[in-house]
Amino acid sequence: MSEQVDDAARRIPEASVARLPLYLRALSSLAEAGRTTVSSEALAAAAGVNSAKVRKDLSHLGSYGTRGVGYEVDELVQHISSALGLTRRRSVVLVGVGNLGHALAGYGGFASRGFWIAGLLDADRSRVGETIAGVVVRHMDDLDEVVRAGDVSIGVIATPARAAQEVCDRLVAAGVTSILNFAPAVLQVPDGVDLRKVDLSIELQILSFHEQRKSGIPA
Amino acid sequence: MSEQVDDAARRIPEASVARLPLYLRALSSLAEAGRTTVSSEALAAAAGVNSAKVRKDLSHLGSYGTRGVGYEVDELVQHISSALGLTRRRSVVLVGVGNLGHALAGYGGFASRGFWIAGLLDADRSRVGETIAGVVVRHMDDLDEVVRAGDVSIGVIATPARAAQEVCDRLVAAGVTSILNFAPAVLQVPDGVDLRKVDLSIELQILSFHEQRKSGIPA
DNA sequence: GCTTGTGAAACCGTTCACAGCG
DNA sequence: CGCTGTGAACGGTTTCACAAGC
Numbered sequence: 092m093s094e095q096v097d098d099a100a101r102r103i104p105e106a107s108v109a110r111l112p113l114y115l116r117a118l119s120s121l122a123e124a125g126r127t128t129v130s131s132e133a134l135a136a137a138a139g140v141n142s143a144k145v146r147k148d149l150s151h152l153g154s155y156g157t158r159g160v161g162y163e164v165d166e167l168v169q170h171i172s173s174a175l176g177l178t179r180r181r182s183v184v185l186v187g188v189g190n191l192g193h194a195l196a197g198y199g200g201f202a203s204r205g206f207w208i209a210g211l212l213d214a215d216r217s218r219v220g221e222t223i224a225g226v227v228v229r230h231m232d233d234l235d236e237v238v239r240a241g242d243v244s245i246g247v248i249a250t251p252a253r254a255a256q257e258v259c260d261r262l263v264a265a266g267v268t269s270i271l272n273f274a275p276a277v278l279q280v281p282d283g284v285d286l287r288k289v290d291l292s293i294e295l296q297i298l299s300f301h302e303q304r305k306s307g308i309p310a
Numbered sequence: 311m312s313e314q315v316d317d318a319a320r321r322i323p324e325a326s327v328a329r330l331p332l333y334l335r336a337l338s339s340l341a342e343a344g345r346t347t348v349s350s351e352a353l354a355a356a357a358g359v360n361s362a363k364v365r366k367d368l369s370h371l372g373s374y375g376t377r378g379v380g381y382e383v384d385e386l387v388q389h390i391s392s393a394l395g396l397t398r399r400r401s402v403v404l405v406g407v408g409n410l411g412h413a414l415a416g417y418g419g420f421a422s423r424g425f426w427i428a429g430l431l432d433a434d435r436s437r438v439g440e441t442i443a444g445v446v447v448r449h450m451d452d453l454d455e456v457v458r459a460g461d462v463s464i465g466v467i468a469t470p471a472r473a474a475q476e477v478c479d480r481l482v483a484a485g486v487t488s489i490l491n492f493a494p495a496v497l498q499v500p501d502g503v504d505l506r507k508v509d510l511s512i513e514l515q516i517l518s519f520h521e522q523r524k525s526g527i528p529a
Numbered sequence: 530g531c532t533t534g535t536g537a538a539a540c541c542g543t544t545c546a547c548a549g550c551g
Numbered sequence: 552c553g554c555t556g557t558g559a560a561c562g563g564t565t566t567c568a569c570a571a572g573c
Contacts, residue, residue, distance in 0.1 A: 176522025303395025
């Protein structure tokens with residue numbers, strides 16, 4: 092029939108999507124260093140992957156390289172940003188301003204790529220009113236209003252594990268369609284809601300496995 | 311008594327290893343709830359995966375289930391802990407006690423699974439001497455001694471990106487063979503050193519991609 | 530009966546290697 | 552010539568489906 096989608100950005104494999112932010116970061120460094128073009132080999136080195144992967148990944152966005160030369164840095168930044176949806180500002184609500192929530196709120200990672208903290212929420216009223224990274228902490232009950240007012244689509248959960256599922260449910264009910272979970276809990280979300288998780292304890296256990304592997308084979 | 315390296319723990323696929331901590335957590339909940347046996351179906355539900363995966367994963371550790379019944383919870387906890395090398399206490403050194411380092415140090419995830427913070431280090435002398443989670447912050451120059459005295463094999467990097475590679479190099483030089491990096495930087499490590507990374511900004515960008523996907527296809 | 534354990538099939542991602550093009 | 556873009560081979564992971572066994 093017909094390709095109704097404008098770009099070739101139709102179906103980018105998940106593994107490629109996960110690497111695009113890496114390329115973006117590497118390209119920013121290259122641009123700052125004054126480079127205007129970059130080969131797949133050089134970009135691969137800067138991003139810590141191999142060049143075949145870079146070329147395959149970029150080919151999913153379309154053919155923006157020049158054979159014999161490489162890729163134009165600025166152009167590539169535009170295409171990747173566009174593919175990742177970073178041309179539009181994305182609002183985030185962060186729930187749970189304990190130690191971790193504090194750290195996340197203050198992390199440069201938010202502002203640096205066009206993410207904006209539309210709200211910091213906590214269920215503990217003694218924390219409400221505090222200002223973190225220029226944002227005043229509000230009570231969890233204000234969730235609906237914060238999501239609506241800020242056009243929030245991404246929620247970050249930094250609560251204790253026992254509260255995580257309820258917070259998740261409330262985020263979904265409020266209209267959030269992407270969730271990043273830092274609580275050590277398995278969360279259930281309905282279809283159509285994306286869920287990613289970051290878990291320190293699991294990462295350490297995976298490293299422990301490899302440590303054991305290494306020490307177990309002295310021969 | 312000391313049952314050496316677990317019999318069938320020969321070659322566990324990486325994807326399975328990454329799920330074992332999930333099963334461990336689910337099994338702990340089940341044990342607390344009084345369950346003594348569990349089917350692959352029930353464990354799958356608790357861990358947020360499907361039952362075929364659970365059975366395949368567990369089969370890599372050996373055959374510890376009973377057909378028609380399921381798995382013995384306590385026994386399974388033992389086998390998984392053993393496979394992950396969690397029967398031995400693992401010492402960790404955490405470098406960088408800024409916002410994120412503070413949060414990580416205070417996170418329950420360390421102590422809960424047999425990880426022990428052997429040292430908190432920072433390059434900023436104004437932070438040295440502070441006590442976090444019962445551990446006194448020492449200067450980065452004490453790294454070698456901390457690693458030696460604590461028999462540390464795992465290093466956690468929670469520094470700014472610009473300092474990360476140097477900290478990484480120093481950790482490796484001190485004898486650390488597994489590194490968990492929270493800094494938004496691509497790190498190089500020699501063969502034999504395991505490196506994992508956690509990156510808030512990348513996770514948000516991946517969610518942004520899916521948000522864009524969702525809003526882009528109203529059909 | 531119910532549930533495990535596992536070959537086989539389907540799927541996805543990575544790597545290879547080279548044709549095609551500037 | 553150098554480097555991209557890509558079909559094809561490869562290796563790992565997930566899913567299926569069912570025989571084996573309590």
